[in-house]
Amino acid sequence: MLNIARFAARATLVGASETIQRTTACYFHRSSIIQSSGSNPGRFEDKPEFPGSRSQYVSKLEFIEPESQEGIPVYRVLNREGNIIEESEDPKLPKEIVTKMYRDMTLLNTMDKVLYESQRQGRISFYMTNYGEEGTHMGSAAALDPSDLVYGQYREAGVLLWRGFSLDQFMNQCYGNAHDLGKGRQMPVHYGSKDLNFVTISSPLATQMPQAAGSAYAFKLQKKDNVVICYFGEGAASEGDAHAALNFAAVLDCPIIFFCRNNGYAISTPTKDQYRGDGIASRGPGYGISTIRVDGNDPFAVYNATKAARKTCLSQNRPVLIEAMTYRIGHHSTSDDSSAYRSVDEVSYWDRQDNPITRLRHFMVNQGWWDEEAEKEWMLDARKRVMKAFAEAEPRKRPSPEELFNDVYDELPPMLQQQMKEMKEHVMQHKEHYPLEQYEKMT
Ligand SMILES: Cc1ncc(C[n+]2csc(CCOP(=O)(O)OP(=O)(O)O)c2C)c(N)n1
Ligand SMILES: [Mg+2]
Secondary structure (H helix, E strand, O other): OHHHHHHHHHHHHHHHHHHHHHHHHHHHHHHHOOEOOOOOOOOEOOOOOOOOOOOOOOOOOOOOOHHHOOOOOOEOOEOOOOOEOOHHHOOOOOHHHHHHHHHHHHHHHHHHHHHHHHHHOOOOOOOOOOOOOHHHHHHHHHHOOOOOEEEOOOOOHHHHHHHOOOHHHHHHHHHOOOOOOOOOOOOOOOOOEOOOOEEOOOOOOOOHHHHHHHHHHHHHHOOOOOOEEEEEEOOHHHOHHHHHHHHHHHHOOOOEEEEEEEOOEEOOEEHHHOOOOOOOHHHHHHHOOEEEEEEOOOHHHHHHHHHHHHHHHHHHOOOEEEEEEOOOOOOOOOOOOHHHOOOHHHHHHHHHOOOHHHHHHHHHHHHOOOOHHHHHHHHHHHHHHHHHHHHHHOOOOEOOHHHHHOOOOOOOOHHHHHHHHHHHHHHHHOHHHOOHHHEOOOO
C-alpha cells in the first residue's frame, strides 16, 4: 500500500513538472515570436513578460515624478458668461429640460435656506446644504435613466429632487414625522426612495461605494440595461472602501459611474491636506478605469460627461470615473462653522464669480428663455412651495414609538417582542415624562 502511495505521489510530481515545463515553453514562445524586423532578422526583441503589467525595459534610472506630469484638464461646455465654448459640444437640450434644471437648482437652494434656518431655530436637529454643487446634481441626474440606481453620500439632494422626490417628502424626512418614508429612524438629510431608485443615505463615509459596485455587478449578471451611479466626496475617497469599490468594479467590469464631487473640503480638511496627487481623477487610470474631470459648475459639461459615461458602462460593461470640480459654499453641516478654517473672500469668490446657478441663468437669458420678470415670479413661487411643505410637515405627528422595533425582521422575534412590551409598560408608567401627544398612538 505504502509503495502504491509513493508511486502515486511521484506520478503527481512528474505530472506537475510537465505542466510547468509546458507553461514555461508557452511563455518563451510568446516572447520569442516577437522577432525584430530590420537589419537583424531572427534576433528576438527583449520585452518584459511579467504578468500584470504592460511595459518595456529601460536602461536609465528614472523615477516617475508626479509633479512633472501635466495636470488632468477640466472639461467645460459653458463659459462663466453662459456661452457655449465649442458648438460641437452643445448638448442642445430642449428649453423644457434646461428650465427644469434651473428651477430644480433654485428650488433646492430655497429649500436649503429654509431648512438650514429651521435647524438654527431648533426646529429640526441637523441639516446639510448643497450650495454651490447644484450643477453636479442636475447635470448628472438629467443624463441618467430614472431606472438607474443611485447611491448617494449625503450632499446630493438635487438628484432626488430631479427624480421627483417632493418637497413634502424632503420635509417629512427632515422632521422625522409619521409621513417620513424612513419612519423617523434616521438623521435629517438621510433620504431614500425605493420608488425613485435612490438607496437610503448612510452616514459612515464611503460605505455606499462597495455596495454600489456590488449592485452594478448584479446588474451585469442579470444583463440589465441599467447603470449604477455612486456619488462620493473627495474626502470619502481617502477611505479604504473607496479603493475596494474602484478595484472591484474595474476587475469585474461593472457598469458603474463613480461620481466624485470634489468640493475642496472634507469638513475642515482642505484638499491639500487630503491628498498629494492630482485630485481624484488621477487615480482612475491606476485602476484601469476610464476617467474624466469636468467643471462641476457647468451643468452641461456634467450632463455630457455623465451621458457618455453611461454609454460606456452599458456598451463596454466597464466602470467610469467622473471627477466634478466644484466648491462647497455652505458650511459642512449645521454642526460646523467654516469661518474657522477659510476666508469670507474665498467663499464669496465661488458664490459670486463661479456659481452654477448664475452660469445656467446667463445661458437661459442669452437664449431668450428667461428674464428678470420670470426670475422674480419663479423665486416667489419657489419660496411659497417650500414654505407650504414646511408648514405642513412641522406639526405632523411623529411615528409611533413601536416603529423602533419594526422592519428589521420580517416577523418580530420573541426577544424584540419582549423589549417592545417593556418599552410600552415603561412609557405608560411614566407618561408625564413623555410628550406622547406628539406621537402616533401605540397599539
Ligand atoms: C467613516 C467616517 N469617518 C468620518 C466621518 C465624519 N465625516 C462626516 S462627513 C466628513 C467629510 C467628508 O468629506 P467629503 O467626502 O469631501 O464630502 P463633502 O462633505 O465635502 O460633501 C467626515 C469626515 C464619517 N461620517 N464617517
Ligand atoms: Mg468634499
